[in-house]
Amino acid sequence: xxxxxxxxxxxxxxxxxxxxxxxxxxxxxxxxxxxxxxxxxxxxxxxxxxxxxxxxxxxxxxxxxxxxxxxxxxxxxxxxxxxxxxxxxxxxxxxxxxxxxxxxxxxxxxxxxxxxxxxxxxxxxxxxxxxxxxxxxxxxxxxxxxxxxxxxxxxxxxxxxxxxxxxxxxxxxxxxxxxxxxxxxxxxxxxxxxxxxxxxxxxxxxxxxxxxxxxxxxxxxxxxxxxxxxxxxxxxxxxxxxxxxxxxxxxxxxxxxxxxxxxxxxxxxxxxxxxxxxxxxxxxxxxxxxxxxxxxxxxxxxxxxxxxxxxxxxxxxxxxxxxxxxxxxxxxxxxxxxxxxxxxxxxxxxxxxxxxxxxxxxxxxxxxxxxxxxxxxxxxxxxxxxxxxxxxxxxxxxxxxxxxxxxxxxxxxx
Numbered sequence: 385x386x387x388x389x390x391x392x393x394x395x396x397x398x399x400x401x402x403x404x405x406x407x408x409x410x411x412x413x414x415x416x417x418x419x420x421x422x423x424x425x426x427x428x429x430x431x432x433x434x435x436x437x438x439x440x441x442x443x444x445x446x447x448x449x450x451x452x453x454x455x456x457x458x459x460x461x462x463x464x465x466x467x468x469x470x471x472x473x474x475x476x477x478x479x480x481x482x483x484x485x486x487x488x489x490x491x492x493x494x495x496x497x498x499x500x501x502x503x504x505x506x507x508x509x510x511x512x513x514x515x516x517x518x519x520x521x522x523x524x525x526x527x528x529x530x531x532x533x534x535x536x537x538x539x540x541x542x543x544x545x546x547x548x549x550x551x552x553x554x555x556x557x558x559x560x561x562x563x564x565x566x567x568x569x570x571x572x573x574x575x576x577x578x579x580x581x582x583x584x585x586x587x588x589x590x591x592x593x594x595x596x597x598x599x600x601x602x603x604x605x606x607x608x609x610x611x612x613x614x615x616x617x618x619x620x621x622x623x624x625x626x627x628x629x630x631x632x633x634x635x636x637x638x639x640x641x642x643x644x645x646x647x648x649x650x651x652x653x654x655x656x657x658x659x660x661x662x663x664x665x666x667x668x669x670x671x672x673x674x675x676x677x678x679x680x681x682x683x684x685x686x687x688x689x690x691x692x693x694x695x696x697x698x699x700x701x702x703x704x705x706x707x708x709x710x711x712x713x714x715x716x717x718x719x720x721x722x723x724x725x726x727x728x729x730x731x732x733x734x735x736x737x738x739x740x741x742x743x744x745x746x747x748x749x750x751x752x753x754x755x756x757x758x759x760x761x762x763x764x765x766x767x768x769x770x771x772x773x774x775x776x777x778x779x780x781x782x783x784x785x786x787x788x789x790x791x792x793x794x795x796x797x798x
């Protein structure tokens with residue numbers, strides 16, 4: 385018995401005086417809990433310090449891709465004692481009111497909040513270097529921040545850099561929207577044209593090729609009365625001098641450049657065929673939801689519905705949040721929006737409309753039950769979907785009708 389007591393005392397002494405703390409487990413926060421704000425956290429901290437915030441939903445495919453980059457950025461900046469910025473995320477499935485109040489219409493939405501200033505929405509690349517550069521340039525803008533630089537001859541202009549860029553010399557500029565199918569089909573030719581006119585350091589007379597994303601830079605597009613996409617304008621010494629309205633081929637672009645540069649060109653034979661021009665689109669709405677170029681699912685309402693369905697093919701889900709069938713379809717619809725439709729000649733967009741908030745719009749399209757799935761082409765309903773609600777069946781339905789519409793459009797142009 386004495387031996388047992390001695391053994392117990394020995395173990396107790398060894399435990400008390402042991403300095404091996406690694407043997408005692410401590411609870412760690414999960415990765416999902418790190419650097420996350422609740423609504424109370426947001427309201428208490430954001431007005432006091434600069435914050436870069438990702439508003440997300442756990443089921444969102446783009447959010448999942450961004451997650452490791454955002455966590456690395458959060459750790460790197462938040463763990464820096466000298467940092468004046470906090471990088472945070474907000475789960476919009478938990479903080480629905482906060483996300484609604486902050487105008488979050490799609491996921492992920494990235495916003496920079498600087499005290500006493502309007503929040504700035506980030507729409508650039510989602511690699512860590514681009515995110516860090518955005519933070520730095522926003523907090524410490526340099527004198528060179530408004531100077532546009534080209535990549536392979538192509539200048540991406542903003543509201544801030546536009547006027548200074550066109551002040552001297554000749555400029556051929558494309559005004560576009562990322563969701564526009566005609567713009568996407570023009571893009572390869574525009575990139576090729578830019579590469580053919582890479583500016584040299586000693587040649588200030590050569591034309592510069594540029595583009596402006598009108599969904600991100602509305603001020604300059606409104607100023608130049610952009611009413612449809614793409615719009616191609618020629619600027620000379622700071623003034624718009626001519627709108628390009630010919631064929632969208634490299635050859636035609638080069639002939640136009642020679643003409644505007646004062647070079648003599650041989651008369652060009654043009655087939656006596658009248659090609660239809662794309663439907664003009666109302667470029668801006670006061671309450672238009674700005675969708676990111678890589679944000680696939682469009683959230684439409686009465687203010688932006690016509691704007692987003694005006695060109696190409698749009699597959700729209702009319703739903704009610706309380707509807708059980710709608711809730712089961714929601715993750716499938718999100719997956720459908722992330723599918724690749726690039727092989728179709730026409731642009732394809734996947735969208736949804738909440739009928740509890742847009743009653744008049746849903747009545748207009750005779751929505752009598754939820755969910756109602758309608759396929760639009762150039763603003764008109766072409767078919768109501770009534771098949772199986774699997775992702776593959778829905779995708780095949782879209783591909784079938786998009787290809788049919790593309791073939792019909794090609795025939796009309798011949």
